Amino acid sequence: MDRIEATYYVETPYPLADAAAVMAGEQSSGTFVAIPGETEELKMQYAARVERITELETVSQPSLSGEQLHFEKYYRGKVTVSWSVANFGTNLPVLCSTLMGNLYELRQFTGIKLVDIQLPDSYTTQFRGPKFGIRGTAELISNEAKTPLIGTIIKPSVGLTIADTADLVKKLAEAGIDFIKDDELMGSTRNSPFADRVQAVMEVLNRHQDKTGKKVMYAFNISDEMDNMLRNYETIVQAGGSCAMVSLYSAGLTAVKRIADIGQLTIHGHRNGWGMLNRHPLLGVSFSAYQKLWRLAGVDQLHVNGIRNKFWESDESVVSSIKACLTPMAGVLPALPVLSSGQWGGQAIDTYKLTQTTDYLYLAGGGIMAHPGGIGSGVSAIKQAWEAAVEGLTLAEATRKFPAVQQAVEKFGKTR
Template sequence: MERIIAKYYIETPYELEKAAAVLAGEQSSGTFVAVPGETEELKQRFAARVEKITPMESVSEPAIPGATAKPGAMYHRANIEVSWSIENFGYNLPVMVSTLQGNLYEITQFTGLKLMDIELPSSYADNFIGPRFGIAGSKKSAGVEGRPMIGTIIKPSIGLSPAETAALVKTLAEAGIDFVKDDELQSAAANSKFEDRVDAIMRVINDHAHKTGKKVMYAFNLSDEVDNMLRRYEYLVKAGATCAMVSINSVGLSGTKKICDQGELVIHGHRNGWGMLNRHPLLGIEFPAYQKIWRLAGVDQLHVNGIANKFWESDDSVVRSIEACLKPLFNQQNPIPVVSSGQWGGQAFETWRRTQTTDLLYMAGGGIMAHPDGPTGGVIALQQAWEGAVKGLSLAQTAQQYPEFGHSVEKFGNK
């Protein structure tokens, strides 16, 4: 029977072998005490197995509190691999996640535990379609070839009326933007009913497409209860929209998969709340494991933060996240990495140097909206930055050659 392997980074004051065995037991057939029904035959078939333990350093202070240890105990760190038969949960994603994460963060034997990656058996390829559009479909829909998709977020995040939002989208479309999205804080505010905003924005987008042949992709935030999301999804399809946004951590796995399964719109997966899952180095989940779960659910676009971002995440982590999205999973489409968080054209050079890919959705909010030449100059400046970076020009050379990008450097260069 096929098995799924989860890779963890752990810290414990106990012997590594004993702590790993507790994890395997707690997350499969065992509990804190032997029970009559847990026969050898049952354990052989359903118990998790500790496959590998790689000891690392030991420290004198725990990463997080929780374990009962004698005074002066050392806290041992290790990478461990644990496997489960897929008979335990089949192709049920919520139960799979409950198995691979679930109660293990609460086990007192651990003062640190992080799910680093997952190895999925080949039969998952037959049971999960994965992203229906991914990189290729997103770019094709927006009419983009040979460069990143350039996108922005409606700012102010909340408060604009449908007419005001549509006017801004019109300006951005005429400037050559590829992608625009609702902020995650905006879905159906008091002065911006979801349907009214869709009507106003799609009139602009459809009119622009009729005139120019380019249909800007707009990600409408339909995050809500499942029934409301399905009604909004249908409204978007009838309006001619091409993309819907879901706040995946808020909506949850089953709700997000239900939306992805409809199969008619590109799904933009916003990971707001990521910090509570990842920020501590010895608690939560790392992006290589996280993105596989959401790829199985069918998300087409997935946020990865950005180089020199405004948040806490390191450049190394951002690069690993981009690489994880671009790494093939079975024969499925790859989700397009969404680079965002305090971006402007200046970060394009380091992003290109470190990733050597243009298979990105490169998002700038203030970097476009606050450009000295207005949003039009902001869009043009981002296009110029990526053109210069891919050509091998330095930031200074690009600023000298392209006026709009030069103005970006003057405005944002010291931030």
């Protein structure tokens, strides 16, 4: 039968094979003692299997609290476990409970992290996945739109009036921006109710489209309780919008899939909260596994931080996340990687060198808003920096060719 495999990086004071067997039993047909109903026939069909174990290093101190006992050694390794698809079918919440459920509480482990999931083609093809993906997102903006798409975030994050938001959107659209989004902290505030904000913003963008033929994409944050999310989604559709933003962790897998399944708007998936799922090296879930689940749910655009970001994440980790979003899955489109977090034109050169792709939604807040030449120069500087990156220019060469890039370097960073 088709099986789903999951690989974990683990730490345990017990032999790896013994600890892995406990994990497999807990996350399938077993419990802490043998029970009459767990027949050999049942286990053959539904029990998890330990497929592979790779022993790695040993350490003298546990990474996480476990049994209240002292052990001289803690063994680390990679453990791959598999389950029959018959255990959960296309039920994503049950799949998640299997892959990332009680195993984190097992006393046999002092560290456990889901590193990756291997999904058979026969499984992924049962999901629609992202309806729009990379190319579809660009085409919603313009038939001529090409990646990287340049975008920004409304700042201040919370507190702007609707009139001020609409005025800023007008300036950004006229500056040549491709994409604008609500901050994840912005839902429906007292001075900016959701429906009124959507109406005001879309009036600006619809007029801009009438003049230019370009439909600047605005990602309105619909994150809320389910009924309100559906209502917010319909508000965007009725106003002529093209994108809904959802805070993935806050809304949850089922809610996001329900929204994505409607299929009228492209879905911008904001991963705020992902740090607490990943930041510890021996706890949580890697982005490679995380993004597969959200792509199955139908998310078109996924945040991946960016090179030299303002957060904790290393460039190596960001590049790995980018490549994960673009890795093929049978029947499921790639997700558009969303680069953000302290980005300006200067990182474009290195981003292209490290990934050799322009398939990005490249978001800059301060990198556009705080550009010395104003918003128009801020947008131009990033577009020109990407042009230079594809041409193979260094950042120093880009500053000599493009005055707006030179101003950005003087404001935000140094050439190197």
